[in-house]
Amino acid sequence: MKLDLEHAIALLARTPAALDALVRGLPDAWTLANEGERTWSAFDIVGHLIHGERTDWMPRAKIILQFGEARAFTPFDRLAQQRERHGKSLPQLLDEFAALREENLRELRSLDLQACDLDRRGKHPSLGTVTLSQLLAAWAVHDLTHLHQMSRVLAHQYRDAVGPWSAYLGVLHCAGHSS
Amino acid sequence: MKLDLEHAIALLARTPAALDALVRGLPDAWTLANEGERTWSAFDIVGHLIHGERTDWMPRAKIILQFGEARAFTPFDRLAQQRERHGKSLPQLLDEFAALREENLRELRSLDLQACDLDRRGKHPSLGTVTLSQLLAAWAVHDLTHLHQMSRVLAHQYRDAVGPWSAYLGVLHCAGHSS
Numbered sequence: 001m002k003l004d005l006e007h008a009i010a011l012l013a014r015t016p017a018a019l020d021a022l023v024r025g026l027p028d029a030w031t032l033a034n035e036g037e038r039t040w041s042a043f044d045i046v047g048h049l050i051h052g053e054r055t056d057w058m059p060r061a062k063i064i065l066q067f068g069e070a071r072a073f074t075p076f077d078r079l080a081q082q083r084e085r086h087g088k089s090l091p092q093l094l095d096e097f098a099a100l101r102e103e104n105l106r107e108l109r110s111l112d113l114q115a116c117d118l119d120r121r122g123k124h125p126s127l128g129t130v131t132l133s134q135l136l137a138a139w140a141v142h143d144l145t146h147l148h149q150m151s152r153v154l155a156h157q158y159r160d161a162v163g164p165w166s167a168y169l170g171v172l173h174c175a176g177h178s179s
Numbered sequence: 180m181k182l183d184l185e186h187a188i189a190l191l192a193r194t195p196a197a198l199d200a201l202v203r204g205l206p207d208a209w210t211l212a213n214e215g216e217r218t219w220s221a222f223d224i225v226g227h228l229i230h231g232e233r234t235d236w237m238p239r240a241k242i243i244l245q246f247g248e249a250r251a252f253t254p255f256d257r258l259a260q261q262r263e264r265h266g267k268s269l270p271q272l273l274d275e276f277a278a279l280r281e282e283n284l285r286e287l288r289s290l291d292l293q294a295c296d297l298d299r300r301g302k303h304p305s306l307g308t309v310t311l312s313q314l315l316a317a318w319a320v321h322d323l324t325h326l327h328q329m330s331r332v333l334a335h336q337y338r339d340a341v342g343p344w345s346a347y348l349g350v351l352h353c354a355g356h357s358s
Contacts, residue, residue: 001208001212001336001337001339001340002339002340003337003340004206004208006206007206007208007209008337010204010205010206010209011205011209011333014200014201014202014205015201017200017201018197018198018200018201019197020200021193021196021197021199021200022193022194022196022197022326023193025189026189026190026193027183027185027186027189029180029183029186030186030189030190033180124343127343127344127346127347128343130342130343130344131342133340134340134341134342134343134344135344137337137340137341137342137344138341138342138344138347138348140337141334141337141341141344141348141350141351142348144330144331144333144334144350145330145334145348145349145350145351147201147326147330148327148330148331148334148349148350148353149349149350151323151324151326151327151330152323152327154190154323155320155323155324155327157180158180158182158187158316158319158320160180160181161180161181161182161312161313161316162313162316162317162320163309163310163313163316163317164303164306164307164309164313165306165309165313165314165316165317165320167306168306168317169317169320169321169324170324170327170328170355170356171320171323171324171327171328171356172320172324172356173356174327174353174356176349177349177350177351177352177353
């Protein structure tokens with residue numbers, strides 16, 4: 001389906017509460033565990049989402065509206081959540097993500113984008129020409145990518161504990177798909 | 180990691196609220212859409228989880244405790260959510276799932292299971308011998324399998340809308356893994 005701005009906002013607005021309900025107060029054995037060396041924990045994922053709110057989605061939307069294809073986006077630093085999370089607890093990160101998302105969606109609404117705006121083009125440093133509509137759809141699907149990842153990271157912790165049920169539990173057969 | 184009963188309960192207790200936060204009030208364009216013929220929508224997934232609460236996890240735990248391997252579990256009807264959801268709205272299904280899960284976890288706690296109980300064996304109709312510990316771990320990972328699926332089903336709706344970002348969005352490369 002095509003991007004519908006209100007539908008995209010409806011999804012983007014729900015992600016912080018969904019992650020909050022899933023992991024706030026869970027034992028560290030769940031939230032600090034990852035899938036092995038150089039993989040992310042639930043904690044890392046929330047840090048990554050915070051960094052996206054600060055530096056990726058809305059800043060890029062504004063670059064498109066202001067500069068079009070004349071100015072490429074700043075490349076996204078996928079490891080910067082290590083700085084975002086430094087010294088913070090998971091509840092603090094969850095609060096921060098919720099507040100940043102709320103502020104970003106407020107700003108997005110205030111832009112009062114029209115259909116013609118959604119077709120405006122920008123320049124991604126490696127993907128090339130993209131539209132504002134694609135950026136906003138990618139923002140929503142980026143949330144879902146990390147919810148998908150988080151469910152997989154949590155499930156991984158019980159990979160052995162489920163015994164023969166492993167055959168029926170699809171999430172244990174997901175190898176991750178992020179490039 | 181090994182199953183820790185309190186940790187498993189902590190996760191199981193959070194799933195209804197996480198799904199609720201994610202999909203309650205979302206436009207039908209998100210919640211009724213699936214990944215194509217004979218695949219599930221977010222709506223179907225919640226119906227499936229309700230059916231599991233009624234007929235699968237706790238009923239099977241009680242069969243293990245009462246009959247051990249002498250009585251195989253009743254096979255799980257994976258299509259029964261079509262009956263569960265009949266005539267109901269998504270908010271009704273979410274409420275029902277939350278209430279059933281709460282009741283099941285209350286009953287699980289009331290069993291006051293000890294380490295030796297977790298090693299008790301039962302007979303799965305197709306997987307053969309399983310332990311109570313494996314059953315409880317599988318219950319938690321089953322939640323995560325369907326959260327993983329739900330994030331994928333929602334993301335699928337914007338498969339085209341994200342344009343070239345598709346390359347970076349792992350959830351769009353997940354082919355599903357349930358057998």
